[in-house]
Amino acid sequence: MRRQRLEKLRSGMKDQGMEALVLAGTSPVQYATGARIASADSSHGIYQRTVAVVLAEDDQPHLFCTEPACAPAELGPDHVHPPLYLESPMGVEALGRWLKEHVSPGSRLGVDDKTVAMHEHLGEWCDVEWTEANYVLGPAKVTKTPDEVECIRRAQRINELAMYDVQAALRPGMRQSDLSAIFLGRIFELGAWGNCIDPIWQVMPTSKAEGPYTTNGELAFPLVTTDRLLAEGDVIWCDTGISYAGYASDFGRTWVVSEDPRPSAAQRQLCRRWLEVVDATLSVTRAGASAHELAVAATEANGGAKPWLDHFYLVHGVGTDSAEMPLIGTDLGEDFDRGLVLAPGMVMVLEPVVWEDGVGGYRAEDIVVVTEDGYQMLSDYPYSPYA
Amino acid sequence: MPEAGGAGRSNLGTMALEEGGRVDFARLRAARLGRCVSAMAEEGLDALVLGREANARYVSGARRLWNAGTRPFGPGCVVVADGGQVHLLSTWDDGVPRELPRQNLFGLSWNPANYARALAQIPGLAQARTIGVDGMSDSFSRMLAGIAPQARLVDGLGMLHRVRAAKLDDEVAAIATAVRLAEAALSHVVASLRPGMTEAQLQGAFERRMAELGSTVPGAEGAFCRTAAATGSPELNEGDLVAMSPSVLYAGYEGGLARTYPCPGRHPEDGVTPTRRQLHARWRRLWDALLSACRPGAKAAALLDAYRSTGEPLPRHPVAWGLGLGMEPPLVGANLPPDAGADQALVPGMVLSVGGSVSDGEEAYVARDTVLVSEDGPVLLSRHSHGPLAA
Numbered sequence: 001m002r003r004q005r006l007e008k009l010r011s012g013m014k015d016q017g018m019e020a021l022v023l024a025g026t027s028p029v030q031y032a033t034g035a036r037i038a039s040a041d042s043s044h045g046i047y048q049r050t051v052a053v054v055l056a057e058d059d060q061p062h063l064f065c066t067e068p069a070c071a072p073a074e075l076g077p078d079h080v081h082p083p084l085y086l087e088s089p090m091g092v093e094a095l096g097r098w099l100k101e102h103v104s105p106g107s108r109l110g111v112d113d114k115t116v117a118m119h120e121h122l123g124e125w126c127d128v129e130w131t132e133a134n135y136v137l138g139p140a141k142v143t144k145t146p147d148e149v150e151c152i153r154r155a156q157r158i159n160e161l162a163m164y165d166v167q168a169a170l171r172p173g174m175r176q177s178d179l180s181a182i183f184l185g186r187i188f189e190l191g192a193w194g195n196c197i198d199p200i201w202q203v204m205p206t207s208k209a210e211g212p213y214t215t216n217g218e219l220a221f222p223l224v225t226t227d228r229l230l231a232e233g234d235v236i237w238c239d240t241g242i243s244y245a246g247y248a249s250d251f252g253r254t255w256v257v258s259e260d261p262r263p264s265a266a267q268r269q270l271c272r273r274w275l276e277v278v279d280a281t282l283s284v285t286r287a288g289a290s291a292h293e294l295a296v297a298a299t300e301a302n303g304g305a306k307p308w309l310d311h312f313y314l315v316h317g318v319g320t321d322s323a324e325m326p327l328i329g330t331d332l333g334e335d336f337d338r339g340l341v342l343a344p345g346m347v348m349v350l351e352p353v354v355w356e357d358g359v360g361g362y363r364a365e366d367i368v369v370v371t372e373d374g375y376q377m378l379s380d381y382p383y384s385p386y387a
Numbered sequence: 388m389p390e391a392g393g394a395g396r397s398n399l400g401t402m403a404l405e406e407g408g409r410v411d412f413a414r415l416r417a418a419r420l421g422r423c424v425s426a427m428a429e430e431g432l433d434a435l436v437l438g439r440e441a442n443a444r445y446v447s448g449a450r451r452l453w454n455a456g457t458r459p460f461g462p463g464c465v466v467v468a469d470g471g472q473v474h475l476l477s478t479w480d481d482g483v484p485r486e487l488p489r490q491n492l493f494g495l496s497w498n499p500a501n502y503a504r505a506l507a508q509i510p511g512l513a514q515a516r517t518i519g520v521d522g523m524s525d526s527f528s529r530m531l532a533g534i535a536p537q538a539r540l541v542d543g544l545g546m547l548h549r550v551r552a553a554k555l556d557d558e559v560a561a562i563a564t565a566v567r568l569a570e571a572a573l574s575h576v577v578a579s580l581r582p583g584m585t586e587a588q589l590q591g592a593f594e595r596r597m598a599e600l601g602s603t604v605p606g607a608e609g610a611f612c613r614t615a616a617a618t619g620s621p622e623l624n625e626g627d628l629v630a631m632s633p634s635v636l637y638a639g640y641e642g643g644l645a646r647t648y649p650c651p652g653r654h655p656e657d658g659v660t661p662t663r664r665q666l667h668a669r670w671r672r673l674w675d676a677l678l679s680a681c682r683p684g685a686k687a688a689a690l691l692d693a694y695r696s697t698g699e700p701l702p703r704h705p706v707a708w709g710l711g712l713g714m715e716p717p718l719v720g721a722n723l724p725p726d727a728g729a730d731q732a733l734v735p736g737m738v739l740s741v742g743g744s745v746s747d748g749e750e751a752y753v754a755r756d757t758v759l760v761s762e763d764g765p766v767l768l769s770r771h772s773h774g775p776l777a778a
Contacts, residue, residue, distance in 0.1 A: 043713025185595030
């Protein structure tokens with residue numbers, strides 16, 4: 001898997017005329033090198049960066065890290081270096097000098113994220129032309145190899161197994177943070193590499209007016225977990241994600257807080273509608289379909305109203321980022337969606353939302369991988385207590 | 388060393404409510420923003436455009452969703468000097484302090500054109516001549532050139548680091564609370580240490596307890612590991628020496644510590660050998676040297692000198708780093724350039740994570756503490772026991 005990813009990057013670099021990729025972000029570094037980077041607050045990621053440089057003419061990436069043990073076994077000692085500090089002139093000088101030794105003057109280099117110090121000082125040490133690493137990373141990441149799909153499947157399985165335990169424990173009188181406690185304890189026992197997102201257990205209102213103010217008049221979601229007490233009959237939208245081998249999972253379901261959760265007929269109808277929207281979307285999902293076709297199918301199945309949150313999407317991709325391309329139904333607009341064509345190996349998280357003001361909503365997320373003639377489901381978790 | 392700092396610097400713990408040992412968040416937010424706006428005036432900044440979560444939180448006080456790892460720079464928060472208004476990327480007002488008016492919120496967008504339109508509507512930004520930023524990208528500098536054509540983009544990070552370095556009393560109280568949570572969850576892990584557990588299970592046990600205590604986000608994972616070279620088995624054996632360096636975020640503030648305990652067998656004394664006691668004693672000497680270097684006015688490099696003076700080799704990992712809204716400068720260590728922090732002077736109110744590791748070639752004793760730098764000397768904010776090896 002690591003070899004194939006690197007081949008994709010190097011062939012993209014050749015097409016783009018890039019001599020090197022300089023990667024400073026957690027997800028791109030994991031993608032390019034397979035380095036195991038512990039989940040941490042972004043501040044740790046910034047001040048204790050793991051950095052990668054991919055050279056077009058080198059069949060191994062260079063990794064700069066504090067902990068050499070984070071490097072995959074095949075990386076030779078000449079490719080694992082002490083860390084680079086990209087927040088100060090002297091730290092940037094170390095990167096600049098290294099680049100000067102390894103790339104030719106005037107060459108084109110891709111970079112994923114520039115610190116202010118890089119922006120201001122890198123030019124003093126190496127005379128190169130900078131461009132966006134995304135021109136190479138984007139096309140490489142958007143379709144997954146079978147091994148990558150398997151990593152996402154495993155990440156999702158770990159996530160789901162932990163959620164069985166949380167759902168079984170869910171009772172009135174628990175706090176939102178108690179659900180996080182069960183979840184966080186369980187994912188490590190099940191083999192997760194780390195937790196990616198503060199787990200969400202949002203208590204949903206029955207009408208938009210009862211919820212928090214929003215800039216777009218839409219439902220506020222996702223809201224941050226606190227130690228709020230959960231009460232009998234609360235409807236909660238769960239959203240959790242972990243990482244396995246650098247790949248993210250994405251779990252979404254709607255639950256009812258109760259000793260004996262029995263959604264009303266109207267609530268169950270929302271879930272039925274949600275399943276219809278997903279079925280309609282998947283009925284047009286296959287390699288060659290445009291993203292717009294999926295959005296149209298979903299909207300038609302919802303009686304003509306867009307069944308997703310205005311500030312999000314009907315579909316997002318998942319990989320080494322928990323939300324990446326393909327994005328479908330965003331404010332990038334219809335033309336963007338028309339131009340986005342599904343390809344085999346794209347992994348899509350479908351996350352429609354069905355809402356009926358006064359009753360409430362149903363939201364869940366399911367992950368599929370696009371195949372030549374359709375799709376394959378990667379999620380495997382029941383819609384209980386709704387369906 | 389004083390147990391409690393003077394001059395209002397209380398170190399009485401989270402239960403000392405009569406002394407005001409709690410955080411007044413409204414006061415904290417007002418003071419932080421006030422500091423930032425005065426620093427902007429001193430530096431001649433008309434606006435600040437911030438992408439980093441810790442900076443955005445410092446000026447806005449908003450609780451936004453936590454995600455692991457770094458993201459590429461994108462404007463998530465704007466401070467306009469004239470009027471001191473904060474504008475925040477948030478589609479809703481949940482988690483947003485009440486003093487931040489609704490019209491100052493701009494919603495999440497995937498389309499750079501919509502993003503640019505939202506930013507362009509921020510009063511005062513278009514007229515700005517000098518804008519401080521905490522990150523950069525070519526697309527962002529193009530976008531900002533369209534919104535604020537006269538503006539020069541300058542480094543805003545140095546100013547923010549200076550503003551954030553010396554903690555307000557409320558910030559110290561928040562960090563102390565985070566430390567208490569980390570210590571309580573660590574005690575739980577220590578009590579459940581037994582052969583057969585894996586390092587991952589220790590991390591799980593820690594995070595479960597941490598969330599039961601009310602915080603759902605650690606500073607960093609991967610905090611539990613055996614100090615001897617890998618044995619090939621993922622499971623702990625009786626007597627394995629386990630280094631534990633957990634941290635917890637409380638209202639964004641980080642507190643943490645590190646301790647090393649032997650995995651107990653049938654008897655509590657299992658794993659407590661003279662060699663290991665000796666290791667702890669060496670660490671204690673190192674610690675005394677490090678702590679004496681945590682004095683205001685001293686360069687942070689004094690911590691490295693202190694480390695070297697004990698004869699212990701410098702570790703790969705940093706010896707010290709700043710704590711506040713997560714990790715922050717100064718960072719000091721063998722693998723860090725001097726301008727990451729070593730050549731910076733320590734000031735009263737700085738909070739540092741300080742520690743080290745001593746090894747006998749086979750295994751190591753690792754420990755660190757959260758320390759407040761004060762006029763009256765260093766104040767320990769973490770006080771968890773060092774366990775049987777220190778007894």
